[in-house]
Amino acid sequence: MLMKCSMRLLTLACAAMLLLNPARSLAQGVSADKYFPEGTDTVIQLNLNQLMGSKLLAKGIPLVVKKYGENVMSMMANFVPDDNVKKMMQDMAPELKNHVTEEAVSRAMEAGKEAVRDFTVAINSKEEVNGIPQLTICMGIPAVNAAMVEQFVPMMQGSGQIEVKSEEIGGVTVFEMKPNTAPMAFYMAVPEDGMMVMSISKDTLTKTIKNKGKNNVNPEFKALLAQRKNSYTLFAAGLAPKNRPGEKHFVATLTVDKDINGNVNVECEDADKAKEKAKEANEGFEGAVSTIMGFADDHPELKPLSESLKKVKAEVTGSNVKMNLSVNGDDLIKAMKDAK
Numbered sequence: 001m002l003m004k005c006s007m008r009l010l011t012l013a014c015a016a017m018l019l020l021n022p023a024r025s026l027a028q029g030v031s032a033d034k035y036f037p038e039g040t041d042t043v044i045q046l047n048l049n050q051l052m053g054s055k056l057l058a059k060g061i062p063l064v065v066k067k068y069g070e071n072v073m074s075m076m077a078n079f080v081p082d083d084n085v086k087k088m089m090q091d092m093a094p095e096l097k098n099h100v101t102e103e104a105v106s107r108a109m110e111a112g113k114e115a116v117r118d119f120t121v122a123i124n125s126k127e128e129v130n131g132i133p134q135l136t137i138c139m140g141i142p143a144v145n146a147a148m149v150e151q152f153v154p155m156m157q158g159s160g161q162i163e164v165k166s167e168e169i170g171g172v173t174v175f176e177m178k179p180n181t182a183p184m185a186f187y188m189a190v191p192e193d194g195m196m197v198m199s200i201s202k203d204t205l206t207k208t209i210k211n212k213g214k215n216n217v218n219p220e221f222k223a224l225l226a227q228r229k230n231s232y233t234l235f236a237a238g239l240a241p242k243n244r245p246g247e248k249h250f251v252a253t254l255t256v257d258k259d260i261n262g263n264v265n266v267e268c269e270d271a272d273k274a275k276e277k278a279k280e281a282n283e284g285f286e287g288a289v290s291t292i293m294g295f296a297d298d299h300p301e302l303k304p305l306s307e308s309l310k311k312v313k314a315e316v317t318g319s320n321v322k323m324n325l326s327v328n329g330d331d332l333i334k335a336m337k338d339a340k
Contacts, residue, residue: 030194032120032138034213037204039124039134041218042238043225049117051233052109055258056329058102063336065100067301069093114142125241126218132201136208139196146173146190170210176202220249227251246273260308260327268319278314278321285312285323301339304331 032045051057070093077089117140124134150173157164165176169189178185187205188198191212199205208215217225224237234254240247246269254262266281268274289309296306308327315322 035197036122037124037134038215040122041221042123044121044236046119052113054256058106061105066097069096129203134204137198142194145193259329262325264323266321274316274319278316281314301336
């Protein structure tokens with residue numbers, strides 16, 4: 001609940017800062033790795049810059065809007081209390097497909113590449129600070145800097161939804177933010193232009209800022225982190241947590257470009273544990289995607305996705321468990337165009 005509320009507020013804050021400062025020069029090449037907690041053993045990174053270059057999204061979004069946009073917009077209008085806004089949405093609905101073209105989407109995605117480049121969660125799952133996991137959340141936002149945040153704080157306080165306090169630590173302003181609906185505060189700082197760092201632990205954030213670029217990841221995790229590539233949309237890797245006996249580590253990747261490709265690799269302690277994990281993975285995957293496959297089966301335009309999901313099975317080789325997903329983008333686009 002805390003993280004959901006916090007991320008909602010931060011998203012609104014970032015959007016407002018970018019809108020209020022459109023001419024800001026952009027900070028490039030800022031790495032989230034400098035702000036990993038000491039002993040990091042798990043990383044989840046969403047590469048939004050790569051996703052905004054996806055050819056499949058640029059072609060697919062207009063087709064989705066063409067088929068569903070008018071109905072969705074009209075349905076959303078029914079929940080809007082303001083009659084003027086409701087009428088505007090209802091009038092806009094039939095014309096939506098004419099404005100959301102491949103060219104318009106491509107332009108918007110190109111601009112979006114520099115809005116938020118990446119979103120990274122880094123965790124030290126083996127050690128806690130005052131009973132709180134060592135975790136940092138880093139957002140690469142080229143246009144953001146400390147002065148912008150400080151200018152925006154009064155607006156956040158004035159909203160009445162969040163209490164904000166600040167403290168100087170090592171020359172960096174650390175903000176303590178306590179949403180009214182959350183049970184505890186979270187902490188945020190902009191230690192350098194282009195990078196926003198957050199944590200639910202003040203101690204973790206403080207140590208990370210003071211040790212900028214000096215913290216070491218868990219030695220056993222280095223080889224897993226080295227598998228990360230800029231071409232991935234999503235990268236997740238980690239050493240097995242304490243509550244997963246028999247497992248050693250995992251690496252998962254997803255790439256959404258011209259096609260959709262994903263894979264998961266889990267290394268177990270032995271072959272027996274790998275077979276057990278594969279059975280668990282197959283059952284879990286089937287349950288997780290059953291609703292998606294049911295919806296896709298009823299919509300011809302999603303047949304290539306449904307067929308691809310049905311082929312995903314965990315395979316065991318020795319102590320390793322592997323799952324792969326592959327969706328041909330051309331087939332998906334063709335099915336969307338052919339569907340009536």
